Amino acid sequence: MKALKAFAPASIGNVSLGFDVLGAALAPVDGTKLGDEVEITSAESFSLETVGRFAHKLPGDTDSNIVTKCYHYFCEQMEKAGKPTSPVALTLHKNLPIGSGLGSSASSIVAAFAALNAYFDTPFDQDTLLIMMGELEGQISGSVHYDNVAPCYLGGMTLMTGSEAPVTLSLPLNDDWYYAICYSGISVSTAAARDILPKQVDMATALTFGRQLGVFVHALHAGNFDLAASVMKDVIAEPYRKSLLPGFDEARAFSEETGALAFGISGSGPTVFAVCSSKAQAEKVAAYLTENYIQNEDGFSHVCQIPSQGTLISE
Ligand SMILES: Nc1ncnc2c1ncn2[C@@H]1O[C@H](COP(=O)(O)OP(=O)(O)OP(=O)(O)O)[C@@H](O)[C@H]1O
Numbered sequence: 106m107k108a109l110k111a112f113a114p115a116s117i118g119n120v121s122l123g124f125d126v127l128g129a130a131l132a133p134v135d136g137t138k139l140g141d142e143v144e145i146t147s148a149e150s151f152s153l154e155t156v157g158r159f160a161h162k163l164p165g166d167t168d169s170n171i172v173t174k175c176y177h178y179f180c181e182q183m184e185k186a187g188k189p190t191s192p193v194a195l196t197l198h199k200n201l202p203i204g205s206g207l208g209s210s211a212s213s214i215v216a217a218f219a220a221l222n223a224y225f226d227t228p229f230d231q232d233t234l235l236i237m238m239g240e241l242e243g244q245i246s247g248s249v250h251y252d253n254v255a256p257c258y259l260g261g262m263t264l265m266t267g268s269e270a271p272v273t274l275s276l277p278l279n280d281d282w283y284y285a286i287c288y289s290g291i292s293v294s295t296a297a298a299r300d301i302l303p304k305q306v307d308m309a310t311a312l313t314f315g316r317q318l319g320v321f322v323h324a325l326h327a328g329n330f331d332l333a334a335s336v337m338k339d340v341i342a343e344p345y346r347k348s349l350l351p352g353f354d355e356a357r358a359f360s361e362e363t364g365a366l367a368f369g370i371s372g373s374g375p376t377v378f379a380v381c382s383s384k385a386q387a388e389k390v391a392a393y394l395t396e397n398y399i400q401n402e403d404g405f406s407h408v409c410q411i412p413s414q415g416t417l418i419s420e
């Protein structure tokens with residue numbers, strides 16, 4: 106019987122300065138597997154089983170699970186392409202909290218599509234698969250954005266092109282940066298966190314956004330990481346979203362006092378991240394966040410780096 110599994114890592118959407126266009130995969134340095142996994146095997150009829158730490162927070166019915174929607178969408182695309190499918194049994198290991206800002210739905214979507222694509226002998230190329238992933242992410246959050254699905258699938262730090270081929274570009278990574286991340290334990294709906302944003306930005310904000318993104322990409326390619334860090338500021342979403350995040354200002358203040366290079370909201374929150382110039386500094390910020398930013402027993406902190414590997418397929 107054919108069987109395989111796909112692990113898809115957590116990710117930071119926006120990375121502060123790149124609202125909807127910049128994202129980064131995350132891997133805890135202690136080896137914790139932070140991400141969802143989908144197992145696939147042949148079956149008489151379609152089924153989805155959900156297990157894992159956050160499975161109990163998923164919608165009760167299988168049809169509402171985004172993984173089921175991925176399967177049906179994948180089959181539709183296969184039919185359009187004149188390729189055969191067969192029923193499969195899927196198991197979703199739901200390890201990421203829902204509404205966390207860690208790209209939880211993206212992780213399920215990417216794991217599901219990657220598993221299906223591998224199982225059916227790679228009928229779709231990388232860009233086609235990414236477009237399918239973005240479509241499903243859009244169904245959940247109310248707008249198509251790739252800043253979680255792209256790094257989750259491909260790894261690294263990815264910049265969206267706005268084009269269909271390639272959908273995304275990989276940016277150079279700094280191996281010396283460590284990311285202290287902390288999920289507070291509360292759930293923030295991405296759709297709700299988008300609704301509170303103004304529908305238009307003023308000229309000054311647009312100019313700052315463009316300047317920062319241009320400088321950031323140049324600085325990474327030039328290997329000038331201090332310059333890159335200096336423009337990691339969110340002028341689009343953070344001013345509005347931080348009101349949803351108890352303890353955000355205090356956490357930023359501690360992070361800055363500790364010498365962190367940048368601090369911001371991961372995706373639509375409530376997870377926050379600090380970019381640190383050493384592992385020891387990231388550990389110090391993570392310890393503060395664990396003590397002061399976590400609100401309940403669902404919360405957690407990790408010291409992470411950005412892995413160059415995204416989704417991993419294994420037998
Ligand atoms: N496998 C799944 N993983 C996550 N959410 C799912 C899944 N299946 C269905 N959902 C539903 O999709 C919605 C996801 O909401 P939202 O986009 O706010 O969260 P998220 O993707 O988990 O957040 P984030 O990207 O901030 O981690 C929730 O209503 C959730 O119940």
Ligand SMILES: N[C@@H](CCO)C(=O)O
Pocket residue numbers: 118119124125126206208250252253295298299342371372373
């Ligand atoms: N770019 C998206 C990411 C959501 O995780 C947003 O900030 O709404």
